[in-house]
Amino acid sequence: MFKYSITLLSLAFVSACTTQPTGNTHSTPYTHSTINSHPALNTHANSDSNIFINKLLKINDPQFITQASDGTSTYHSLNAYKAWEALYIRYTKRDLVDNVTDGSTDSLKQRSSDKELTKTEIKKLLLIGYIAKLHADGATSQSLSSDLTPLYNSHSTSFLQVMTELPFLIPSTCYFLGNHFGFEDKHADKKTPFLKANAALLVTALGAEQGNACLEKIR
Amino acid sequence: MSYIIEVQRNLLKGTGTLTYTFGTVSVSTTCWFEQANPIPAKRYTGCYATHMNSKTNSKGKKREAIYLPDEQTGRGGIFIHMGNSAAWSEGCIVIKEAQVIKMWNSIHPKETNNVTVIVKNA
Numbered sequence: 015m016f017k018y019s020i021t022l023l024s025l026a027f028v029s030a031c032t033t034q035p036t037g038n039t040h041s042t043p044y045t046h047s048t049i050n051s052h053p054a055l056n057t058h059a060n061s062d063s064n065i066f067i068n069k070l071l072k073i074n075d076p077q078f079i080t081q082a083s084d085g086t087s088t089y090h091s092l093n094a095y096k097a098w099e100a101l102y103i104r105y106t107k108r109d110l111v112d113n114v115t116d117g118s119t120d121s122l123k124q125r126s127s128d129k130e131l132t133k134t135e136i137k138k139l140l141l142i143g144y145i146a147k148l149h150a151d152g153a154t155s156q157s158l159s160s161d162l163t164p165l166y167n168s169h170s171t172s173f174l175q176v177m178t179e180l181p182f183l184i185p186s187t188c189y190f191l192g193n194h195f196g197f198e199d200k201h202a203d204k205k206t207p208f209l210k211a212n213a214a215l216l217v218t219a220l221g222a223e224q225g226n227a228c229l230e231k232i233r
Numbered sequence: 234m235s236y237i238i239e240v241q242r243n244l245l246k247g248t249g250t251l252t253y254t255f256g257t258v259s260v261s262t263t264c265w266f267e268q269a270n271p272i273p274a275k276r277y278t279g280c281y282a283t284h285m286n287s288k289t290n291s292k293g294k295k296r297e298a299i300y301l302p303d304e305q306t307g308r309g310g311i312f313i314h315m316g317n318s319a320a321w322s323e324g325c326i327v328i329k330e331a332q333v334i335k336m337w338n339s340i341h342p343k344e345t346n347n348v349t350v351i352v353k354n355a
């Protein structure tokens with residue numbers, strides 16, 4: 015229960031990062047045009063927040079429920095899962111290209127590394143990891159086991175800042191960082207160099223207790 | 234049309250046998266799963282042949298898989314998909330890629346809740 019409270023507070027914070035103005039909200043009176051351009055009306059951000067809350071609290075999103083003429087309702091959990099999966103893809107900056115014009119039916123490619131993740135995107139990505147671990151989400155956990163460590167390697171400073179700011183994200187993040195090594199029978203030999211390069215950094219950034227707990231999960 | 238996949242697990246070993254028959258297509262193969270946290274042994278109805286959009290197959294395309302509904306597994310994102318050992322699973326059931334493809338190709342239409350997965354423990 016305590017964990018949920020912490021998560022909901024953090025979720026509200028993350029949501030606020032994307033849906034509220036960053037400056038003094040009372041300095042400019044709202045006009046019709048400013049209301050229309052207000053980030054809180056950004057349906058993309060609101061949609062993301064809904065997906066996070068529904069997944070965290072196991073709420074069946076009404077948009078995936080259909081009702082037959084006899085009144086029976088059906089929940090389309092695959093569609094709900096695909097919405098969650100799309101969120102993951104957005105925050106790992108993976109591009110899905112369907113129906114490309116080269117004749118192939120689909121292709122999947124990793125965006126180039128020049129597309130940096132922002133700190134807010136890292137917060138949301140690590141929140142996805144928290145929820146995936148909390149609910150033992152198989153496919154998301156598998157994707158994070160493949161993707162999170164390379165993303166950490168290219169954004170370690172921002173990752174450590176987020177983990178310091180939101181310590182409830184540390185256990186799940188460290189689990190996925192460690193699970194990368196050997197997952198799908200790959201990268202097992204890279205664990206020792208990773209620990210060598212990051213052990214001191216993690217302890218310094220997270221403090222001795224949290225840092226060493228994180229290292230234990232990675233080992 | 235309804236398709237039935239059966240999974241007979243040995244919880245002590247973390248392996249089992251997956252069987253599937255439809256028309257001339259027949260699969261009987263070793264499967265692996267996460268021993269520490271397996272999904273409940275039960276009959277899962279309304280499963281789907283679909284793709285995992287954030288994982289790739291050996292050709293770099295979206296991974297073919299069978300989705301088991303979250304509300305029945307009590308978890309999230311549980312699929313039957315390609316893999317060579319339990320190291321490919323965080324709760325999913327994995328079998329060799331060629332066997333997934335064989336089974337997956339025989340299921341029509343895709344993205345439809347026309348598959349039943351029966352999981353039993355030995």
